[in-house]
Amino acid sequence: MSVLNFPDAERIAVDFLKNRPETAGSVVDNRPPAGFDGTQKAVLVSRVGGAWIDDLHLDQPLLDLEVYGPDKTTAHAVALAARACVLELAGTRYGSAAVTDVTEADGPRWLPDYNRPAANRYLVTVRLSIRPA
Numbered sequence: 001m002s003v004l005n006f007p008d009a010e011r012i013a014v015d016f017l018k019n020r021p022e023t024a025g026s027v028v029d030n031r032p033p034a035g036f037d038g039t040q041k042a043v044l045v046s047r048v049g050g051a052w053i054d055d056l057h058l059d060q061p062l063l064d065l066e067v068y069g070p071d072k073t074t075a076h077a078v079a080l081a082a083r084a085c086v087l088e089l090a091g092t093r094y095g096s097a098a099v100t101d102v103t104e105a106d107g108p109r110w111l112p113d114y115n116r117p118a119a120n121r122y123l124v125t126v127r128l129s130i131r132p133a
């Protein structure tokens with residue numbers, strides 16, 4: 001019996017987004033940088049669910065992109081750019097894993113961050129389809 005080696009969906013999205021010109025000037029990671037108050041341009045990626053479909057040998061993680069900016073307009077612009085970029089993950093490879101599809105589960109929506117009162121945040125949720133090696 002072989003052991004499944006699940007790829008890190010967060011890292012796939014982070015590494016893809018951080019190297020895009022559309023997100024230049026934004027922090028892209030799966031955790032906020034030290035001292036983060038929500039007013040910096042940032043795209044924070046978190047796996048928030050999803051499931052392994054054994055019959056299809058397919059992982060389908062749900063990822064949230066929490067997108068921040070110094071003001072609402074900038075946060076929205078960064079959210080739209082990150083949204084467009086992440087949809088381009090379909091058909092790419094990450095190591096030995098293949099991203100076969102990307103589906104938007106929820107488009108950019110304003111979501112105040114009550115832990116960071118000065119923050120301007122939009123949330124985008126996508127579902128990746130990843131075939132591990």
